[in-house]
Amino acid sequence: MKRILFAALVLAAAGRTASAQADGKALYGENCAKCHGPKGVPPQTMQKKFERIAMFDAAFLTKHSVDSITKVITKGKNEDMVSFKDKMKPEELAAVARYVHDLAGQAK
Numbered sequence: 431m432k433r434i435l436f437a438a439l440v441l442a443a444a445g446r447t448a449s450a451q452a453d454g455k456a457l458y459g460e461n462c463a464k465c466h467g468p469k470g471v472p473p474q475t476m477q478k479k480f481e482r483i484a485m486f487d488a489a490f491l492t493k494h495s496v497d498s499i500t501k502v503i504t505k506g507k508n509e510d511m512v513s514f515k516d517k518m519k520p521e522e523l524a525a526v527a528r529y530v531h532d533l534a535g536q537a538k
């Protein structure tokens with residue numbers, strides 16, 4: 431009985447650390463920056479390759495909330511913006527969406 435309780439506590443603690451560690455910036459760097467650019471401005475090559483690629487700036491913010499960004503990352507959009515549903519956990523999808531929202535907020 432004690433052992434089961436202990437295992438449950440360890441699992442609960444592990445769950446907490448995992449969500450606290452969902453690092454939007456690192457996830458963005460690994461998964462998004464190559465197309466969208468490290469600061470949310472896609473490099474020229476990507477702008478040429480993907481005409482509709484999103485730029486994360488003030489105009490973007492007027493049309494997107496953290497929730498709508500999370501939706502795009504989860505479901506994907508058209509053929510080039512793929513879904514990340516199978517690559518990230520829900521808390522990671524939310525963390526990267528918050529990071530994109532912050533990036534857009536910092537853009538000039």
Ligand code: HEC
Pocket residue numbers: 457458461462463464465466480482483484499502503507508509510511512514526527530
């Ligand atoms: C292979 C290149 C590529 C990668 C990698 C990529 N994107 Fe995109 N993304 C695109 C393109 C292209 C579009 C434009 C899609 C369209 O509107 O047709 C887009 C659009 C978006 C949009 C705006 C959608 C809208 O409704 O206007 C968001 C938000 C976004 N991407 C976030 C991300 C995030 C976050 C990641 C990483 C988890 C990511 N993208 C990874 C190419 C990419």
